[in-house]
Amino acid sequence: MTENRTTEVSYLPEAVPPTNHGHTVAAWTAMIGVMLGAAISSVGCLPGVPFALFWVGIVVAVAACVVGLVLRNMGYGQAKAGVEPRRTGSGH
Numbered sequence: 001m002t003e004n005r006t007t008e009v010s011y012l013p014e015a016v017p018p019t020n021h022g023h024t025v026a027a028w029t030a031m032i033g034v035m036l037g038a039a040i041s042s043v044g045c046l047p048g049v050p051f052a053l054f055w056v057g058i059v060v061a062v063a064a065c066v067v068g069l070v071l072r073n074m075g076y077g078q079a080k081a082g083v084e085p086r087r088t089g090s091g092h
Helices: 025-044 052-076
Strands: none
Touching: 025 052
């Protein structure tokens, strides 16, 4: 008995692009700063606490985002596709 088999062609990239799901110095710095800013802003919303503390928390969160972008551009973040990182990690 002869079987008719069809072959499915799959078009895959030559290699899987490197990814680390944001486990970089830039990502950790930005996220810790944003969480700290959110905590400060939350305290600023409590009764009896100066409301200016709310805006201090907002400034901390925005500054953390800027620091994260600066660190990424310095090579401490995840490289964009097709771009070699300027700084290599220890392989972890």
